[in-house]
Amino acid sequence: MAALRLFSRCLALKKYDSLPNIAPVSIIFNRTLKYLPKEYNETDPAPLFFNGEIQSLLKTLTRVNLNKVYRRRKLGQKKLDLPTYKFVTDEQLQEMMKDAEVKADELLQMPPVLKIRGVRDRVLSRDPALQGYDAATYIFTDITFGIKNIDRIIIAREPDGTLREADWPLRDRMNQVYFPLPGRELKPPLMFQDNYLEKLLTRKEYEFILDRSCIQFEPDDLDYQRVTTITYQHVNDNNDFEILRSTRHFGPLAFFLLWHKEIDNLLLDLIQSSQIQEANVLLQLYEKFHKVELNVTGLQNTEALEKYIKEFSNKRGSLELAVQAYKELEEEKKQMERDLKHVHGVA
Amino acid sequence: MLSPASGTGRFYRKSAKIIRFARHGCANRPFFHIVVTERRRTQKMPVIEQLGTFDPLENEHNEKLVSLNLERIIYWMGCGAHISRPVDQLFGLSGLLPIHPTLYMTAWRNRKEIENQAKEENNESATKT
Incomplete structure (x- = not known):
């Protein structure tokens, strides 16, 4: 598998060579994934990821929606308990909602982002x-x-x-033989191989892929980072952020995009859905990741956004248009409010 | 019913103990528990404690799997338990004890046999030509 990956990487480098014998090779290349894994293998992202402030900002970006957190899931053979209905007072209801929020916080705990583990060959x-x-x-x-x-x-x-x-693969295997973890398999499932993974990605089964890779691999495993980074790139290219929102994988997705300076699509998505606060939170994170000054003052302002678009963005045209549209929309809303007040005789 | 790893065998404090294999596979499929028991007990009698396992058939990666509960093994060795030869050989391979001399003997014999076979083949091919 690793050899195949290496092979396809070499091919990616050789793709534009004008060698005459490249024709049969390019057929093989077409069958593999178009994304290359981007592992965290140089600097360690852990200190940044585990920083409390950054964790809370990432959680803001996740946008917790209790209906989605407690949605129906495919649980296979597991049978659910029957729901119980209760008469409760308002206070009790508030308490229950609080409990649900605490539980949601646990369910949304982000899988850690770590550097790839080093070789073990003593x-x-x-x-x-x-x-x-x-x-x-x-x-x-x-x-x-x-x-x-x-x-x-x-x-x-x-x-x-x-x-x-x-070495690590052998250690994982032995630990699974003698101390099996529920859900983890002794051999990595076929779905993580490139050709099967591609099918899942085109079907947009991102959550399934990410959940299962969390169970199957350790977070600092090369395979884990290969699968997840390819998935993140696919999500980013297809603007499927909504699928991962309110799940535990949105934080690491945002972290990945910020780390590799590819936040333009996410930013565009946020502006188009009028989530200007979250856009500003994203820019705050960008400041912290890359040590740049964007002067994010208020969460409702668009100044920092404009500065970012001018200096760092790769999709300047569409982002500027989106900001313009957002501003016009806001102006319209304000105008309508004023008109309403006028009609009602308040102002 | 399987007995727990802590074992159900009764023993006297001062009796001679031994760390040895107990065969737990079925026909044509050997599988061994590494157990500590009284020397005079037979293989199938209840043991004092199970200390590990040994799977003598290779898996698909050409590996033989051994598991050792090092903490308890060291405890029983400290109590003066004897160690049977096959188990001693395994402990030697694992680096827990010095390598058993019989291991070197078998290795040397195997190497020599391979050499002899190679020589014979050479001779045969020489006579044919």
Whole structure:
């Protein structure tokens, strides 16, 4: 799989070569995904992501809608309890709503954004005299009670007598063998392979992909970041932000777009739906990510927005038009309010 | 019913204990528990405690899986439990104990056999031509 990815990457580089033997190769290229994964592999995004202020701003962008959080879900075989109906006073109802909000907060906890984990290849000892003892690799897993999966000792004795630390895929496999997590499979499901993933993406099953990759992989796994970043790029290109809104994946999506300076589509979406406050929140985040001055003063102003469009945006035309339309709409609303007041004889 | 890993075997405080395999597979499918039990007990009798597992058949990645409860193994070794040879060999491979001499012997014999086979093949091909 990794080899295939590498291959397609090489192809992406070679695509415009004028070599005569490129023709059969380009057929293979057409069958793979058009997006390349963009992992967090250089600087560590974790300090930025776990910053309390940034977390709360990302949550604002998520726009919590309780109806969507508590929507009907596909739960497979799991049977739901029958609903209970109660007569309650107003106070009790308020309390229940508060409880629901707290629970929604838990349900909307964002999957962490981390740097890709480093390689694990420490060799503990070499013993060439053991060569020929067995053709198989012996994997030793420490199953002592109460150890976390991440701290567990897992080592391998190779047929050539080397005793080495297990690499990440092997560790994941062994942890799943001896301490299975519900929902996670021993082999990654086929849906995460490029050709199947593409079908899911065209069907816009983003939530399914992201939920399942959360269960299947660790957040600092290369595969997790490959699947999620490809999905985020697809969402961004097709303007499908509404599908992910009010889910736990909107924060990481926004984080990804901010990190790679690709917020224009999201900004356009926000302006067109008259969510100028959220647009300003997005710009505040942009300031913090890239250490630039946009002077976001009020959440209802469009000044910072105009400054951003002038200096940093790649889609200046459409964004300017959207801002103009928004301003006209606001003006119209104000005018109508004034007229109404006049008619009612208030002003 | 399966007994819990903490075991149901009765034992005397000063009796000789041993860490050894107990076969738990079925016909043609060996699978071993690494257990600590009294030396004089037979393989199928209740054990004091299970300390790990060993799957002697390779999986699709050509790996043999061993799990060891290191904390309890070290405890029972500290109590003076004996260790059977196959288990000692495994502990040696895992790096917990020094490598058992028989491992080196088998490895050397296997290598030698391969060498001899290669030599014979060479001779055969030489005589044919």
